[in-house]
Structures are given as C-alpha cells and as structure tokens.
Amino acid sequence: MNQAGLHQKRYGTSMAEVIVAIALLGTATVAIGRFAVTTKQGLRERELATRLSNELLNARERIGSWPQEQLAAEHIEAIPFSKSLTEQVDDLKWRAIVDPVAEPVSALRVTLKLECSLHGQTAQPQTLTFWVAP
Secondary structure, three states: OOHHHHHHHHHHHHHHHHHHHHHHHHHHHHHHHHHHHHHHHHHHHHHHHHHHHHHHHHHHHHHHOOOHHHOOHHHHOOOOOOHHHHHHOEEEEEEEEEEEEOOOOOEEEEEEEEEEEEOOEEOOOEEEEEEEOO
C-alpha cells in the first residue's frame, strides 16, 4: 500500500473518533443539565417547605400570646403573612379550626393550615395542631 492510502485510512478513523467523542460529550452534557435542574428544584422545594413551616410556627407563637377571648378562627385567619413568603407563592390563606376540649385538661385545640399555590398549582397544605390552655 502506498503512503496516500495509509493517510486516507487514518483520516477516516479520526473522523469516527471525533463523532463518537462529540456524541459522548453531548450525552454527558444533557445528563449534567438534568441533574442540575433536578437538584435546583429539590432545593427550592425544601426552602419553600421550610418557609411554610416557619410561617406556621410564627403564627403559633403569636396565637399563643393572645387572650383566650381572641382565639377565634376568623381572627386567626386574618393574621398577615411575611413579605418574603407572599413574594414566593400565590393565594396564601390561613384555615383555622378552634375546638374546646375538656380531656385531659380544659383547653382550646387549634388546627392551623397554610394553603397556597405555586406556579398555578395548589400546594399540599401545611398543618399544625396545638393546644392553648386558659
């Protein structure tokens, strides 16, 4: 075989190697991109869940300091939301149920739900139940 024939053969192999390398690089790029998007979404959801939990706990602290006669569902549902949370989600609503209980001690059981929507979808409400003794 002459020198030109050997050179042509090597060129064909090099092109095949380049095409395979580009395909592998493209596949790796897509996989890394999907991983990054999934990770970012998971972190955002965890941050949102933490913010919702903190909002519930802050409301609980506020409600616990109220006089007994102010503990009504309508009053609780009027508690304002933090600015950072209202900027992050839509349609924030408190849902409250206040029930007197006699056993094991006389108290008011407060069930507090925080409902909202994110990107047009209704989120699973966060719920907190606690008791307020007279």
